[in-house]
Amino acid sequence: MLLRLLRALSLVLLAAAPAAAQLNESFTDGDFTANPAWTGDVTSFQVTTQQLQSNGPAVTGTQIQLATPGQAVTGTTWEFWANLRLATSSGNLADVWLISEQADLKAAGNRGYFVRLGGTPDEVALFRKDATGAAAYVINGADATLASTTNNVVRVRVTRSAAGLWNLERDLTGGNSYTSEGTATDNTYLRSQYLGVLLTYSSANNRAFSFDDFRVSDQTEPGLSSATPQAGTLLDVLFNEPVAANTPASAFRLGSGAVPTGAIRDATDPGLVHLTFANTFPLGTSTVEARNVVDLYGNVATGPLTASFVYNGTPIQPGPNQLLITEILADETPQLGLPASEFIEIHNPSTTSPLDLGGVRLTKPGNTALAVFGSGAILLPGEYAVVCASTRVTQFASYGKVFGLSNFPSLSNTGDQLLLRARDGRQIFEVNYADTWYRDNSKKDGGWTLEMIDTSNPCGGADNWLASTDPSGGTPGRANAVRAANPDRTAPALLRAVAASPTLLRLTFGEKLDSALTANPALYTLAGGPAVQRVTPVAYDFRAVELTLAAPLTANQPYTLTVARATDCVGNASGPLSSATLVLPAAAVPGDVVINEILFNPRTEGVDFVELLNRSGKYIDLQGWQLGRVRPDSIAENRTIISEPYVLAPGQLAVLTSRPDVVQAQYASSSEPAAFLPALTLPSYPDDAGIVTLLNAQNTRIDRFDYSQDLHLALLDTRDGVSLERLRPDGPSRGSNFHSAAGSVGYATPGRRNSQFLAESASSQQFTMEPEVFTPDDDGQQDFTTLGYRLDAAGYAASVTVYDALGRLTRRLVRNETLPTSGFIQWDGLTESRHKAAVGYYVLHIELYKPGGGAKKEYKKTVVVGARL
Incomplete structure (x- = not known):
């Protein structure tokens, strides 16, 4: 009792004098919620006989904590008494935090220093905890120091000098005869907000921890x-x-x-x-x-x-790419370790010039409300800063410099275009991000940021961004976790040139251009065509330029455009010459462009695709065209294919999909990347059956295909990931003109000639078999045969039946079906019961009924079902 009275008296004297004690807590008042206030899992602790005692849930693996404000960091001594009435282990230990950034000591991203009592080595040791990774030893105490199974009494004293030299001492009697566990220098963290206790225990030890005599004193002058x-x-x-x-x-x-x-x-x-x-x-x-x-x-x-x-002088106003967006959190949920709030990170890549951000605007195309940096906003050379909504600044205060802007734009989870513009409206920086840039399906679902890889390659686009690898989900206010050398040493490639109108050409390059250096008309020549009068770089990403011509082009006539030099935004220049063929497109009519291949039942993690073929002799612009689906309720679900000019040449293919990268990866050896249009959201095509439609910019239907899984080869083990290919380009868009892609090419050919392609028959005979010997084994070679026909009049009706060499019924192909004047009928080598027909000779019996009720005519054609040895 005398000891308690003396301790209480000392507290009164310390409170009355300008002493150096920041904290002196012995729980003599029986209360830990005031003077000072400890917060956290308050229902899991109690004061018993003037000591702080654990009283948490009796559940194995439980962690409980208490924390109180503490800002002392250097020139400081920390002391406390503890008793762990248990056998310490990896599941039964106490961490006494001396320095902590957060009140939540359990937080994975918390940083600071703590003394561990127990653990697997049964030790008293000093650890440093970084925002990522496991805690690391600062001083590794001797093992088996806390060896009792029922009564581990210890008093601990830790000192840290102004120079960062730590000394860890302990007395296993609970007195003041200290033994040193070692010294070490560590100056990693020089700021603190809290100190506290974090306990981990099994069910039997929920009340086995006691603490007393916490004292923090600073007797060293500031530096x-x-x-x-x-x-x-x-x-x-x-x-x-x-x-x-x-x-x-x-x-x-x-x-x-x-x-x-x-x-x-x-x-x-x-x-x-x-x-x-x-x-x-x-x-x-x-x-x-x-x-x-x-x-x-x-x-x-x-x-x-x-x-x-x-x-270094007065801050300058940023010019193009002198102020960068280097990190984006568009999808803040589920929360990982970052604040649950959208933000971007900006960076000054200069090593010498501070930037004056006053009046700089952050916006998106189409936004009327601008987010404007206030007067006096400065970004130092090499500095990073968080930019967020003005109401969210406090959430990012611990990450360094923060700019809170009114009208901060909402960031779309799937992708958005963000612009930084100078106070005079000039464009400083542009990024058009997409969730495909994560390159990680789990991270793109939320909680992780997109980070720029190499800040010296600001125009790199998708190739220079990646999902953060920091365990907290991102690195706001500091260098990115994914940072690495990723320079752009490639000159801009001319991807395509199209005639948007008789006097306006649009050139698209593979990367962002230096808008000033590419605006010279003398760099562009149109062989056999009019002169280039003016060049206009196209905002906002400057991957395209528009050329105004002195006179109109002639429709459907090819011209060769030559570009003498194109320079990207980091100075790489093309040369010696780039060229492309362009044509003023002609109007399309139904049937000019057809659905050539469709994948509607993709593999796991795969996506649908539709391939178009221009089977006309025209050059056709797909701008504004729509790919659609007719649902069972007859409501059309249409998606715009491309919003900019895109001319499809005669015989050219175009592949439409939401994920070109996924399709190209799954069909790496049988796809053609150059044929893929930019990603678009396809209509939702069912896996069993559906209707695909193709509409031009005037909503005229150009083609329609009614697909069904029954059109697939019945011998397939699985239809997943197998496309349906058009057999004859000039044939109708009906199921009889489609067949499963061959297994020998990977079951799809997006952007390449179909594996089941059939040329139009040149025979003048009334009926022809092509081929006369076929092998239905899905290897892409003679997998089926076709009965071609040319009739002398329209309106004939026909029945076609297959018999084996003994005259037994094998398959009914057509029954009383009206035929056009020319076409073909396919046999896939299957019997009426959908089994593969045996090797041998077969006869196709053709019954042709003359228009107007004339006499029936009969024909026979022989075909052989073979097998490869």
């Missing part, structure tokens, strides 16, 4: 760590620990003798003081001095304390 100019008259000075809120401006002066006109301690970092001077700093290196600066605990640094800084 000056650094000085950083924020503008010509603004200087930030950073101390190694929190300083008094009323630190006066008179405590500072420059080496030149200049005294600041004002000094304000930072609202969130009490070790940071903002100084304002009347005159601009001289260029080059200067020194600031500090005298009589007091820390939070009454320690006075009489000084002079000095720090040097370099001023």
Whole structure:
């Protein structure tokens, strides 16, 4: 009792004097929720006989915690008493946090230092916890120090000098005869907000932890760590620990003798003081001095304390690619480790020039409300900063510099185009991100940021962005986790040239261009055509330029366009010449462009695709065309194929899909990447049956195909990932003109000639068999046969039946079906029961009924079902 009275008296004396104790907690008042206030799992602790005791759920694997404010970091001594009445192990231990950034000691991204009591080595050790990875030893205490199974009493004392030298001591009797566990230097973290206890236990030990006599004392004067100019008259000075809120401006002066006109301690970092001077700093290196600066605990640094800084001049207004967007969190849920709020990160890649962001605008195309950086917003050389909505600034305060903007644009989860524009409207930076840039299906579902890989390659697009690899989900306010050298050494390639109108050409390149260097009309020549009068780079990504011609083009006549030089935004120039053929397109009529191949039942993790074929002799512009689906309720579901000019040449293929990368990966040896149009959202095509429609820009139906899984070869083990291919390009868009793609080519040929392609028969005979010997084994060679016909009049009806060599019925192909004047009937080698027909001779019996009820005519054609040896 006498000891308790003396302790209480000491608390009163300490409270009455300017002592150096930040915390002195012995729970003599029987309450841990006030004086000081401990927060956290308060229902899982109690004060028993003036000691803090655990009283959490009796469940194995439970973690409980309490934390209280604590800002001492250097020149500090931490002391506490503990008793662990259990056998310590990896599942029964106590972590006493001395320095913590967060009140939530369990948080995976928390940073700081803690003393571990127990664990597998049964030790007393000092650890550092970073935002990523497992905790690391600072001082590895001796093993088997806490060896009792029922009573591990220990008093711990930890000191950290102003230079960052740690000393860990303990007394296993609970007294003050300390034994050192070792020393080490670590200056990783110089800021603290909390200290506390975090307990891990099994069900039998929920009440086995007791603590007492927490004392934190700082008896060391503050040190000056650094000085950083924020503008010509603004200087930030950073101390190694929190300083008094009323630190006066008179405590500072420059080496030149200049005294600041004002000094304000930072609202969130009490070790940071903002100084304002009347005159601009001289260029080059200067020194600031500090005298009589007091820390939070009454320690006075009489000084002079000095720090040097370099001023590079007045901040400049950013020009093209001098201010970058380097990180994007568009989908904040599910929350991983970052604040549940959309943000972008900006970066100043310069090593010398600060940027004046005042008046810079963040926006999206079509947005009328602009998010504008305020006057005085500065981004230092090499600095990163978070940009978020003005109401979300406090959520990002711990990540460094934050700019909160009114009208911060909403970021679409699947993709968006973001623009940074100067105060005069000039474009500074553009990024048109998409969720495919994550290259990780699990991360694109939310909680992870997209990060730029190489900041020296700002125009790299999808090839220079990747999902963050930081365990917290991103790296706001600091260098990206995925950073690596990823330079652009490739000159811009001319992808296509199209005639948008008789006097306007649109050229599309493979990457962003230097808009100024590509705007010279002398760089462009149109062989046999009119001269180029004007060149206009197309905002916002500048991957395209528009050429205005002096006279109109002639429709459907090919021209060769030559580009002498094109320069991308990082200075790579094409050469010696790039050329492309272009044509003023002609109007399409139904049947000019047809559905040539369709995958409607993709593999696992696969996607649908539709392939178009221009089977006409025209050059046809697909701009504004739509790919559709007619649903059972007759409601059309249409999707625009491409919103910009895209001319399809005679015989050219175009592949439409939501994920060109996935289709190309799954059919790597049988696809043609150049034939893929930009990703679009396809209509939802069912796996069993559906209707595909193709409409031009005037909503005229150009083609329609009614597909069904029954059109697939019945011998297939699975139809998943197998496309239906058109057999004859000039044939009708009916099921009889489609067949499963061959297994020998991987079951699909997106962008390439169909594996089941059949040329139009040149025979003048009334009936022909092609081929006369076929092998229905799905190897892409003679997998089926066709009965071609040419009739002398329209309106004939026919029945076609297959018999084997013994005259037995094998398959009914057609029954009383009206035929056009020419066409073909397919036999896939299957019997009426959908089994493969035996090897041998077969006879196709053809019954032809003359128009107007004339006499029936009969024909026979022989075919052989073979097999490959």
